[in-house]
Amino acid sequence: MSDRRILILAAHPDDEILGMGGTIARHADRGDAVRICCVTDGSSTQYADDTEILLQKQAEARKAAATLGVTDYVHLDLPDMRLDTLPHVEVNRVVERQVAEFQPDTVYCVQADVNLDHRTVFSSVAVATRPRPGQSVRRVLTYAPTSSTEWTPAPETWWVPNWFVDISATLERKLEAFRHYRSEWREWPHPRNDRALRVHAEHWGTVVGCPAAEPFVLVRGIALP
Template sequence: MSSRRILVVAAHPDDEILGMGGTIAKHALHEGAEVTVLWVSEGSSAQYPGDHQIAERKFAEAEAAAKLLGVSRCIQSGLPDMRLDTLPHIEVNKPIESAVREIRPDTVYTVHPDVNVDHRTVFRSVMVATRPYSTSVRRILTYATTSGVEWTPPFESSFAPTWFSNISSTIDAKVAAFDCYTTETRPWPHPRSARAIRATAESWGTWAGWECAEPFVLVRELSD
């Protein structure tokens, strides 16, 4: 059993599956790592204002998807969807700092600061929460959330991956996990369709010589 502790920070429920569902499954199911997923926003009030039923349904979908991937623990912060930039920076920092203190992860994955403002806000807060002199975190990587990262202008934190994860053996788990998100799935050729998720993984796989891969940007790694 691995002693690794991994924290995956998502701005919204489903970011983690789209960006790195195959890698989560690899860490949790194949390597025996303890994986925690933190959802910073509630992920539905902007799209479905006032609909508390769909908010509860989306979290149920998120937890079902996490269970399929072997996630040990899910944390829901409940901050306002698509409005994280309207909050004081310290309010977004708090749930992330709390998770880092409690879990003491060696690796943190966070959503890449792409065209989505919530993604950029969460990324900045992760960088505050993982300062090396005060945490156990040795490695930080960003993942690409499809239907967000591909629309980011090249002069605004464009995604240029430097680290790849072979998910050839876990792509089916990733697709099955996203199928749990019935509130978010869309028909092909939308990037939030099962066919697009598989095609994207295959495309990234060609970069590294594997059948399927997920790309990341290595932000920082500390080596003793």
């Protein structure tokens, strides 16, 4: 059993699978303690007052996480697609609570891209993981959900990956995990389907010399002597 503690922050159900499902599986396989936290309810704006859709998305998220080997899934209830309307301190508070409770050494956060919820979560992660004395977090990285980061027009966001994870051995589990998200599945050539996710992983694999990879931006890394 590893002593690593990995916290993954998503704004919406499916962000984490699209952006780093293969990497999550790798962490789980080596025995790291992994928690996935979805900050919003995931459906209240698109499907107002539809409890059935809300419960469906939550169930899909837990099934997807379990496929990757993760049972610690936290689903919060901040308003989907409206995080930018909340006081910054309110979002900070829920993210800081996750960091304080779980005490991760590594935090992965959704990239601050065209989606304003993504930007808001990233801003709060930056606050919650600031390197003050006693901070448990030694590494902060962002991941890029397909159908969001690549659709962001320049120069609104900065996405130049500098950290890559070989997911050749876990790509099939990533695809299997995303199949649970029937509410988010779209036909090719939309980026949310098996074929597109495989192409995406193979592309980044060619960048770093392996069959399949996921890209990240290392925001901050603190090495112990």
